[in-house]
Amino acid sequence: MPELNRILYVEDDDDIRQVSQLALEDVGGYEVMLCESGQQALDSVASFNPDLILLDVMMPDMDGIETFHRLQDQGALDGVPVILMTAKVHPEEMARYREMGVVDVIPKPFDPMTVSEEIARIWERYHD
Amino acid sequence: MNSLRNRVIAIVTLTSLLTVLAITITAYQSLGEDQRKLIVQKEKLKTERLTEKVSQNIRQRVMVLSVARPLLTRNGQLLEPEALESVIREQDYLNRAFPGGILVFDAQDTAIAENTYVSGRIGTNYADRDHFKRLHSTGDPVISEPIMGRTTEVPLLSFLVPIHHEGRMIGSIGGIIKLGDESILPPRAGRDDSPDSTLSLILDRQHRLFIESPDSKPGNELQPLPPAGEDSLVDAILEKGSQTRVIDYQGEQYLLATDSVDRLNWVFARAAPYDQAMAPLIASLNHFLFISAGVTLLLLVIAWLAARSLTRPLTRATRTINAMAEAPESSKALPEKGPREIRELSIAFNRLSHERHQLDELKNDFISSVSHELRTPLTSIEGSLKMMVAGVSGELPDKALSMARIALRNSEQLNGLIRDLLDFNKLLAGKREFRIESCSVDESVHNAIEGNQSMARMYQVHLVPNAPTGLYVNADPQALRQVLDNLISNAIKHSPKGGEVKVDARKEAPEKACITVRDQGNGVPDWFRNRIFERFAQADGGTTRATSGTGLGLAISQELIQGMDGDIGFYNEQGAHFWITLPLSSLIGSQ
Numbered sequence: 200m201p202e203l204n205r206i207l208y209v210e211d212d213d214d215i216r217q218v219s220q221l222a223l224e225d226v227g228g229y230e231v232m233l234c235e236s237g238q239q240a241l242d243s244v245a246s247f248n249p250d251l252i253l254l255d256v257m258m259p260d261m262d263g264i265e266t267f268h269r270l271q272d273q274g275a276l277d278g279v280p281v282i283l284m285t286a287k288v289h290p291e292e293m294a295r296y297r298e299m300g301v302v303d304v305i306p307k308p309f310d311p312m313t314v315s316e317e318i319a320r321i322w323e324r325y326h327d
Numbered sequence: 328m329n330s331l332r333n334r335v336i337a338i339v340t341l342t343s344l345l346t347v348l349a350i351t352i353t354a355y356q357s358l359g360e361d362q363r364k365l366i367v368q369k370e371k372l373k374t375e376r377l378t379e380k381v382s383q384n385i386r387q388r389v390m391v392l393s394v395a396r397p398l399l400t401r402n403g404q405l406l407e408p409e410a411l412e413s414v415i416r417e418q419d420y421l422n423r424a425f426p427g428g429i430l431v432f433d434a435q436d437t438a439i440a441e442n443t444y445v446s447g448r449i450g451t452n453y454a455d456r457d458h459f460k461r462l463h464s465t466g467d468p469v470i471s472e473p474i475m476g477r478t479t480e481v482p483l484l485s486f487l488v489p490i491h492h493e494g495r496m497i498g499s500i501g502g503i504i505k506l507g508d509e510s511i512l513p514p515r516a517g518r519d520d521s522p523d524s525t526l527s528l529i530l531d532r533q534h535r536l537f538i539e540s541p542d543s544k545p546g547n548e549l550q551p552l553p554p555a556g557e558d559s560l561v562d563a564i565l566e567k568g569s570q571t572r573v574i575d576y577q578g579e580q581y582l583l584a585t586d587s588v589d590r591l592n593w594v595f596a597r598a599a600p601y602d603q604a605m606a607p608l609i610a611s612l613n614h615f616l617f618i619s620a621g622v623t624l625l626l627l628v629i630a631w632l633a634a635r636s637l638t639r640p641l642t643r644a645t646r647t648i649n650a651m652a653e654a655p656e657s658s659k660a661l662p663e664k665g666p667r668e669i670r671e672l673s674i675a676f677n678r679l680s681h682e683r684h685q686l687d688e689l690k691n692d693f694i695s696s697v698s699h700e701l702r703t704p705l706t707s708i709e710g711s712l713k714m715m716v717a718g719v720s721g722e723l724p725d726k727a728l729s730m731a732r733i734a735l736r737n738s739e740q741l742n743g744l745i746r747d748l749l750d751f752n753k754l755l756a757g758k759r760e761f762r763i764e765s766c767s768v769d770e771s772v773h774n775a776i777e778g779n780q781s782m783a784r785m786y787q788v789h790l791v792p793n794a795p796t797g798l799y800v801n802a803d804p805q806a807l808r809q810v811l812d813n814l815i816s817n818a819i820k821h822s823p824k825g826g827e828v829k830v831d832a833r834k835e836a837p838e839k840a841c842i843t844v845r846d847q848g849n850g851v852p853d854w855f856r857n858r859i860f861e862r863f864a865q866a867d868g869g870t871t872r873a874t875s876g877t878g879l880g881l882a883i884s885q886e887l888i889q890g891m892d893g894d895i896g897f898y899n900e901q902g903a904h905f906w907i908t909l910p911l912s913s914l915i916g917s918q
Contacts, residue, residue, distance in 0.1 A: 200489055214707035222710060225719050257699060286702045287695070308706035312717050 227315025
């Protein structure tokens with residue numbers, strides 16, 4: 200199983216982005232690239248070459264779902280699992296996310312002290 | 328009467344009944360009158376026909392006598408008496424026409440021959456009799472009034488036909504009808520359709536005598552008519568210019584028809600009992616009533632059907648509206664067809680339903696976007712606090728740490744409130760789907776206890792599970808976990824430090840499992856018992872150790888448990904004991 204190091208994190212809310220950065224870098228020890236919009240993620244995914252992508256769903260202009268599809272179209276998702284982070288976790292929405300090919304969903308609000316462990320677990324399951 | 332259907336039935340029925348009644352009355356009056364006239368006319372015609380027969384009868388007898396005349400003369404002279412008698416005896420038709428006897432008189436009206444012997448009759452002169460006088464004065468055949476026979480001494484009618492030779496009367500032939508012995512009414516006259524009740528009589532108007540009467544026959548004497556005013560029937564018959572009419576006779580009503588007999592001053596009368604005469608009328612009216620009743624019955628059926636077809640859409644609408652009230656998601660549109668009022672009601676209802684649906688969606692959208700907007704800042708608040716408290720940003724001074732903990736606890740509570748609100752909204756909207764499967768009670772209880780251990784440690788409470796293995800219930804695992812979490816966290820919050828929360832499970836006869844969560848707290852206060860499952864109900868508000876909840880937990884738990892065909896309740900027994908029951912799974916024993 201390859202090691203999980205580089206995480207691309209897409210989140211429009213500045214505060215959450217900062218908290219998440221702390222959680223992922225200081226608590227989780229990952230190398231994190233922060234993007235504040237879907238467009239930025241599309242632009243920088245190739246140069247950063249992440250192992251895993253965390254994607255917020257509710258974003259202005261381009262939401263997480265569209266970003267996901269466009270990343271897919273760019274071929275940036277080959278072997279790169281995507282985890283959605285959202286407060287919208289209705290059963291029917293969850294089913295739709297999984298159909299799209301999303302690996303898992305972490306519901307908001309998440310616990311910054313445990314979110315890294317959860318990501319690690321999902322990574323392990325993905326490579327099982 | 329209070330249902331629309333009954334009212335429609337009542338209106339239609341009443342209207343049709345009145346119509347039928349009006350028609351029946353009209354028919355009774357006009358048809359009845361017409362038919363009555365017809366019956367009267369019929370009686371009159373029948374009477375005239377019978378009168379005609381009587382007249383004919385009399386003419387025939389005169390004819391019979393006339394025909395016999397040539398046999399009685401030779402060379403302008405009457406035959407010798409012996410020869411005359413043999414002739415009149417031999418002529419059968421004479422005897423048949425006049426069973427009372429045939430006589431031959433000479434020109435001086437003295438009887439000279441007879442066909443039946445009556446002592447002293449031959450040689451008797453009758454010139455003083457009125458009808459002989461009339462015979463001489465007119466020279467035509469005459470019929471006497473009812474008279475008493477001079478020698479026979481019985482009431483009789485005498486027919487006289489003159490025998491002429493070269494303009495001179497040489498004698499006459501007479502025929503006698505004894506009124507006591509025979510009737511001049513045609514056989515069965517007046518008895519053709521009414522055997523017993525119709526009265527037939529003949530009166531001699533001029534001499535006020537009965538010729539034929541219903542109740543007494545002239546025997547050996549003439550029967551005079553009673554004086555005026557004594558017999559209403561006779562009075563009515565003798566009334567001049569009288570029409571066919573209804574009279575009272577001996578306490579009964581009769582339909583009386585009269586006619587005059589030719590050549591005689593006689594009246595032929597028929598009196599039929601009114602009821603009997605009118606029987607066909609009654610019968611046809613009965614028939615008519617019968618048909619009316621049938622039509623009314625038919626109208627009732629039609630009214631019922633019409634009312635039903637009118638009210639059925641309303642009943643259907645009521646059902647749909649009730650269904651909408653119970654389960655808004657499953658509401659169907661009403662068919663927009665049928666009578667205008669029903670159609671308009673359907674359209675109005677559909678509009679309301681549509682608006683309600685839109686409002687529902689608006690509300691759901693609102694709640695979900697508000698919750699997102701609330702959660703976004705809370706995510707960073709809570710995340711930051713958690714990391715601060717955990718020391719990610721370095722060791723915090725004690726006071727700062729305790730303040731951070733307070734902030735964290737409250738932000739967690741805010742998050743819990745948002746989660747519960749969303750849950751409850753979903754439950755109330757009926758959007759929560761239950762995925763019922765067979766759940767191991769033992770496993771569910773242990774998982775729930777495991778999940779609440781950190782909280783229990785924080786509150787310094789021991790969690791003690793006591794669930795037997797092999798007990799399975801039909802439940803949605805997530806919902807069951809949510810309920811157990813809620814009950815356990817409530818119990819932890821209400822336990823004293825160092826207390827125990829016991830979670831027991833057992834099979835409860837016959838098809839239920841019961842899980843009980845007991846704490847060692849103060850129990851549920853009496854005043855709060857009835858409200859405990861209400862929304863936002865909390866025994867003591869504020870932020871004390873015991874009550875840092877949202878007040879929605881038990882309300883949600885109740886909805887969840889009831890959604891899984893279970894029940895929830897509590898009792899106090901050295902602490903609060905909350906129990907839930909769920910149906911046992913059929914997989915029991917096979918697992």
